Amino acid sequence: MADKLEVTSSYLSAVENGKRNVPKDWVNILINEYSLNADEQRELLQAIEGSKISNKIDMKGYGNEDKTLIMAFARELKDLDESNKMKIREILSNHNKGGSR
Structure with a gap:
């Protein structure tokens, strides 16, 4: 397989x-x-998506406060309980549907 992938x-x-x-x-x-x-x-x-160990996020156009928020979210996500994750999903879902922010 390494030969086929040229690595x-x-x-x-x-x-x-x-x-x-x-x-x-x-x-x-x-x-x-x-x-x-x-x-x-x-x-x-x-399987490829599920196996990712890192992702790049293009933060061009974001202010410093937004960049700090993005990084804090990435660092803290693994420690959030399911209830808080659900609240965040609801906020994002409502925002995407044109709901209140």
């Missing part, structure tokens, strides 16, 4: 063991090399 076996191992994200360019290679059908492609994309 070293140690890099592939790091991805397999969750130490690195799956590179975006691997998706098409995996789909083509293993002739994945639509269901298998969807499953692959879900």
